[in-house]
Amino acid sequence: MRVGFIGLGNVGGKLAGSILRNGFELKVLDLNPLLVESFVAKGATRGDSPKELAEACDVVITCLPSPAACAAVVEGENGILEGIGPGRIWAEMSTTDAKETKRLADLVIAKGAEAIECPVSGGCHRAATGNISIFAGCTRATFEKALPFLTVLGRRVLHTGEIGSASILKVVTNYLATANLVSVAEALVTCKAAGMDLGIAYEAIRISSGTSFVHETEGQVILNGSRDISFTMDLVAKDIGLFQKIAEDNDVPLELSPLLNRIFADGIERYGPRELSPNIIKRLEDATSLSVLAPGFPAEMVDDEPEESGYEVVPNRGAATSGQREAASG
The missing domain is CATH 3.40.50.720 (NAD(P)-binding Rossmann-like Domain)
Incomplete structure (x- = not known):
């Protein structure tokens, strides 16, 4: 091919x-x-x-x-x-x-x-x-x-x-990731302000109900200080703007989404459109004069799983776990 x-x-x-x-x-x-x-x-x-x-x-x-x-x-x-x-x-x-x-x-x-x-x-x-x-x-x-x-x-x-369906779902997932990023930033700054060891705070969140994909990836490069996930604030603003438009077109009166859009508009005004997206945390670092850093975290994320052949994920609307669903479709 x-x-x-x-x-x-x-x-x-x-x-x-x-x-x-x-x-x-x-x-x-x-x-x-x-x-x-x-x-x-x-x-x-x-x-x-x-x-x-x-x-x-x-x-x-x-x-x-x-x-x-x-x-x-x-x-x-x-x-x-x-x-x-x-x-x-x-x-x-x-x-x-x-x-x-x-x-x-x-x-x-x-x-x-x-x-x-x-x-x-x-x-x-x-x-x-x-x-x-x-x-x-x-x-x-x-x-x-x-x-x-x-x-x-x-x-x-x-x-x-x-x-059209895939584009909508992709925008939805990027919106959710953005909400996670802002909440992770707020959590880490609050832990720092409260005098917590940030390495321990990271682990506590990671092993708890508060964890997320964003915490386990972007949280690490935030604490390293590189803030590098190869994604920038202007791209985040584009994605969450698309999500807001989908909601407005379908008459959904959202509350969190408009706030996220304002937060990233402010981040772009302060730091520029090509600023790395995890540096949205700088808004809180600047406001508190705190530096949210911890030793032992990587400068960038590396996939440590070996490359494997892909497969179609077949939705299962029953009570199976996500692992069971993937196993059934693999």
Whole structure:
């Protein structure tokens, strides 16, 4: 299978690496020529344009920072629409707006090709090892056709339904992660102010009902001081803004979401849009004159699980545990 990949940033570069590492013929494209050259040095081919990738590849993947960037790549001059046709698949892996994804997918399908939205969740460190989770929105027939490369990109692959469903669920999960991040920041600053040993506080939260994926990952790089999870405040603001819009479009009177949006708007005003997202804790560090740091924590997260073949996660609406569900589908 020939794969084209457009967008080699923090997440896209790691996902494209999984494609290349697993023996697929890979053609890459990015606005940053240095990123392209790094892949060419590893055996990928340099692409000339989105149109050329769509003509030459069985599947062309986009992983871009915004809905506007995706639209430009798909329907702009020399875009994917000018090259794609029957027998080809467009796979959109960005976190984006569900309505916009569906609009672009309809244009691709009108060309006789197939479309799938497949955003990822689980952190950049898992994207690097192919152990990340993938939500896939598309027809069942397209899903089954795409599964061979989706299970290389990720370990757990969930078919969420029609196009648009995966984008909504991805935005929901990013909203929940943001709420976790802000609450972890508040908890750690409060522990510091109360004179707690932060290493012990981290462990207490980790082994308790208060733990979360965000605490166990971002909590560590916060305490290290690097605050580096390869994600920035402007991207958080985009994601939680999309979640707020979904709620407003469906007349849900949220209370926490508007507050989170204001918190990150303030963080961007103080520290800049490209500030690392865990540094939202700096708002409280500045307000209290406290430094929330502890020895023994890593500067970045590394996936210590070996790369494994991916599989489809089949929802089980019974009383089985999550472990049982995954075992049944593995």
